Amino acid sequence: MRRILLWSTAVVFPLPLVLTYNTLAREPEGLRFYVSLGLTAYAWWLLAIMLSVRPPWLDRLVGLPAVYGLHGMLGVLAIGFAYVHRDNSYAGQPLAALLGDWGFYAAVVVLCFSVFFLSGWLVDRIRMLLEAKRLLERVLRHQVSVWVHRLNLVIVAMIWLHAHLLVRVNQYFGFMMLFDVYTVAVLGLYVWKKWIAADYYLTGAVVGNEPLGGTSRRLSVQLDHAETRIRPGDFFFLRFEGTAAVPGEWHPFSVTDDDQKTLSFTIRQHGDFTRRLTGVDLGVHVRLEGPFGRFDSIAARQHADTPLVLLGMGAGVAPLLSLAAAYHTTREIHVLWAVRQADDAYYRELLARYQASSGNRMTVTAKVGRFSRADLSELLPQQVVRTGAFFVVGPNPAVLANERLLRRIGVSARRIHQERLTM
Structure with a gap:
């Protein structure tokens, strides 16, 4: 039931934009339909950005895998709607048409890259693709994946300007106000969560970093303050700060025990980032986003x-x-x-x-x-x-x-x- 409610947001979220435009617009019905498809695709890109900030309350309700599943599916559906919109409507202003095309092609690139590198839809089921991914990851580091994914912000900016240049859209003041509120609210949430809220996450320091077997490590982080929200089976996103050993990007790791003051993480060293954890010294400052997980509930x-x-x-x-x-x-x-x-x-x-x-x-x-x-x-x-x-x-x-x-x-x-x- 909770997952059905989650997926229903894909229907509800674009409705205010679509209904407002169709109420105010005087264009032919056929053209309004294709504009509505474009608005739906834009709303889905915004919703996907909202989901990418990993709301902890939503994780506790349905789990991050379900959130990521909807996030990925919105990207696929948005591309389909955007293609039909682009193929059956026209822009009188050359710059508007150019921005629309660039936004569409950039979205296709991000989708293809994400399906191959950031999801398991194909590579986890086709061994040849999995081997190809592992080979390419030796060249394309994790930071490349992060920045390619952030192209979604550039895509939104291009489509936002595309809409503002179209006379058939920008002449309706009430609609444009709602359109801008959607955009500013979502991008504001993203900026706050990624660059401001991180200052309020849990913090701690590495107090243990020892090998386990031949391929894994046990990393222990002593929190500055005990975290009572941790439940058995939870995981955190960790970012190591003040060290050149690993990049300052977020990575998810599961908590091994039920201690709420010193957290231990068992990490298999199979990728570029995890192999470099060997160089993380004791005392390195760590920021933690979470906890996430639904196993205990x-x-x-x-x-x-x-x-x-x-x-x-x-x-x-x-x-x-x-x-x-x-x-x-x-x-x-x-x-x-x-x-x-x-x-x-x-x-x-x-x-x-x-x-x-x-x-x-x-x-x-x-x-x-x-x-x-x-x-x-x-x-x-x-x-x-x-x-x-x-x-x-x-x-x-x-x-x-x-x-x-x-x-x-x-x-x-x-x-x-x-x-x-x-x-």
Whole structure:
């Protein structure tokens, strides 16, 4: 229901613009229709920018994956509406036509780049594209992706000026006032959230940075003030300041334990940014945006007898550990942890302590390599398969593969809750 309400904003948000224009405009009905398509596309670009600021209250309602899903779909739909608008209407002013064309082509470039590099719609399902992405990411660093995505602001500026130059639009003062209010409000929110509100985020300092196994690190950040809003399974966006070791961009990492003063993050070093975390010294200042996450609220609303199955791949065990810490003495829990090699099972002793203190409520299975369908059928009793709540965390392709396996052994999709380590 919450997701339906979220998606309904795509219908509601453009309506004031479209209805106001159609009430005031005297152009032929056919032309008004195509102008309305253009206005809808513009409103969707603005809504996508609003969603990109990651409202924490919206994350707690539906989760950031759902927010990002709508964000991406708005970009696709806006391109479609903009194409029909551009192909079936005309601009009498040459500069207006030029700005409209530039805005459209820039939006196509951003969409193509985002679909390939910033989403898993294609690359997580086609291995050849995934390999191509990994190869290109050696040249196109993460900062390039961030700045390409910010081209949406330039696109909005071009379309805003395009509309102001069109006589068929700018002659209606009431409509233009509403058009400008939409634009200024959204861009103002974006500027405030990205460059002003960040000064009020949580802050702390790195107090630990040690390797785990051969491919991961445990990074500990001591907060300047304890954060009581943190829940098991949460994650934060981190930005390291005052160090040349890593760029000053935001990256998401999951909290490993349930401490509200010193946060530990288990990070797999597989990309340019995460590999450079080795050079982050103790004492480096950190700014944290969050917390985000819905795992705890999902687990808490389950019936007391509902088993929790925590399936993690590699560093994906991080948010599941905090769930295990919170519930291992009160709930039936099955932890399944797949690792690449034996020395990557760096939390085996911690999980063993949780299991020993659980009163036989918790079982732990760590396996080198992915779990097969036969493994899952053998490890999970039928009662757990029929009634359990499943939490799956790991790299995108691994999460998708394990979701398919769970459905094949009889787990319904509505009982599978997942978090992908690349969003």
